[in-house]
Amino acid sequence: MNYSNHISDLIGNTPLVKLNKVTKDVQGTVLAKIESFNPGHSIKDRIGLQLIRDAEKKGILKKGGTIIEATSGNTGMGLALIAIQRGYKLICTMSDKQSKEKIDILKAMDVKVHICPTNVAPDHPDSYYSVAKKLNTEIPNSFYPNQYDNLSNKKAHYLTTGPEIWEQTDGKITHFVAGVGTGGTISGTAKFLKEKNKNIKVWGIDPYGSVFKKYHETNTFDEKEIYPYMTEGIGEDIIPKNVDFQLIDLFEKVSDKDAALMTRKLAKEEGILAGYSCGAALCGVIQLKNKLKKNDVVVVILPDHGSRYLAKIFNDEWMKKNKFI
């Protein structure tokens, strides 16, 4: 019999698919790593497993404990899969800009969700980071993974995403492109890939309203760069410990509108129903097409599934309301 003992055993080993129509003007081969093939439909399943595993090994997370995490939704789902398997309770704090689908999915997985305002500073007591921290101090036997600063996040991608891409491309990858949020995906994967071949270029995609690009270029944290944006899952108003700026060669800014339109295009022209940040990552590749040559092999991470954005970017009303179409 060929079966898995638990749904978490299916995490990782996601497919790499060549993009054809949307990247027709781009020189080289553009391959999409479709992370929605993970059981929780996003790349965050990988870190959910690693965060809990490492916490257990270190003795921070004990039997019957409660996991509390600030998340844009997908990490919550990744943690939920493992929490269910191992008998932990899970509480997620989310910002109110996240799609309703993400919140409903977490609730369906028996996760307690706290919705917090987006338009507050990270250190504000009502921000979803502060609420998570507060709950962690209040609830006994609780564990706050803190995906932003916990290196298990980066480690998960160093151990899985990086080696998978290296093997899938037979080591021929020349460019790695990913959206930057917690920084775990880009830093962990880039760390592995650059250890294999230091000439691989790593491009980070950053939405307008996020601090990463400016910080990377000037090494200064400019609060003026921060303003609300719509793209979910990438960009930050803090500098997480998981972002290793030395591994990232270049940051590219992508607008909410371009990201949304590209996500729709990806579904219509390639048949890949992917999330909002996937469109942003792909937009970044197209914006940087002049830096690519014929023999380049570009791997772009598509972190999650489009079903979570049906009421937003795949909804014409929402698009019109935001003047995207």
Next chain:
Amino acid sequence: MNIEQFIAKRLNKKNTKKQYSKSITKLCILSISSCLAIIIISICTGRGLEKEIKKNLSSINSSITIENYYNLNSENFIKNKYISIEDSTLKEIQNIRNVKSINKVISTFAILSNKNDFVGIILNGLKGSSQKKYLNDKIISGRKPINKFEILISKFQSDKLGLNLNDTILSSFLRKNKYEYNDTHSKLTVCGIYQTEIENFDKNLCFTNYEYLRKKLKLNDKVSYYQVFLKDINKFKEVNYVINNKIHDIKNNYEIKSFSINEKYPNIFNWISLFKKNIILITIIMLTVCLINISIFLIVMVVERSQMIGVLKSFGGSNFQIVKIFFYRSINIVFKGLFFGNFFGFLVCTAQKKFKIIKLNPESYFVNEIPIYFDFYSIFLSNLLIFVLIPIAIIIPYIKISKLTISNSLKIK
């Protein structure tokens, strides 16, 4: 002394009034000496690099490894397929001519992490007769692991994680392979720091107690691979052939195979073989330059001495006799050139060997500075080749001399 040698000796005297001839003579000597010096430097540095890189690779990785055939395709140093060879077979291998010692090695992929960062490493445990000496000259502080929970890390890893001697570090072993989640955590104490200058080793390899690692990985008699060290590191191909035959004769097991260092690191050895080609290319270019210079020198001499050639011809001197005069003259010049060339070549190489003036990037060249090896045989051969150039260089002047008639040459003023 015959007449040709006598005239040539007279021509060599410094009181010649022909200024043009004097400067062309100096130029010819300078050219020969520069060419020879360049050849000597390229031989000494090229052979030095070749020897030093081979020595470094062999001392760290051993000249030959015995392992599972399928490990050759595995990445870097990760040996997923464990093997076991009976002690009697190992004894037979030990008795093969030129085999110095054999080490058992267990290796596994692991992650070292602290609060700030983590690095992926290959953790090795060593056991064998040369284990005590292994890496001794590469340890820059502390010592090799003796007790369990001790780890020897590289300077690269210590800088990366900000670790010093006696610091503890969390290590997660991935028991099966790099891609499977079957890890166990352990706290290890840094007992020593090493530096090989070979980037691939320093980035990847750490060492711990053999017995500790064996128990941790639940291996009984099995090991990842065997290291075979040789008395003469240049004999790796021959010894490898004998070991392979021995293994197959005794075990009749074609999954276990011995690999020589050039099979394991073909890129490095291909690169090393380029050094030899470079030396040959440089030598050919320099010999050509020498040949042209000696030829030009002789042609100038012939043109300048055309009157003398006419007089000698009028006294019944043959072309061959006259050419011999110039041949003896050029021997004198070439000898001077060779003397200065050897002097400067050896001076530069000795200075580099003693004072290590020119540094190299160890990440690219595996050594800190340009190593020097005096390959006297090749240097002697280069001297001889330059000497052999004289008869070749004299061909054009010979044609010129044979074309000069008495009447024409005596008119020339």
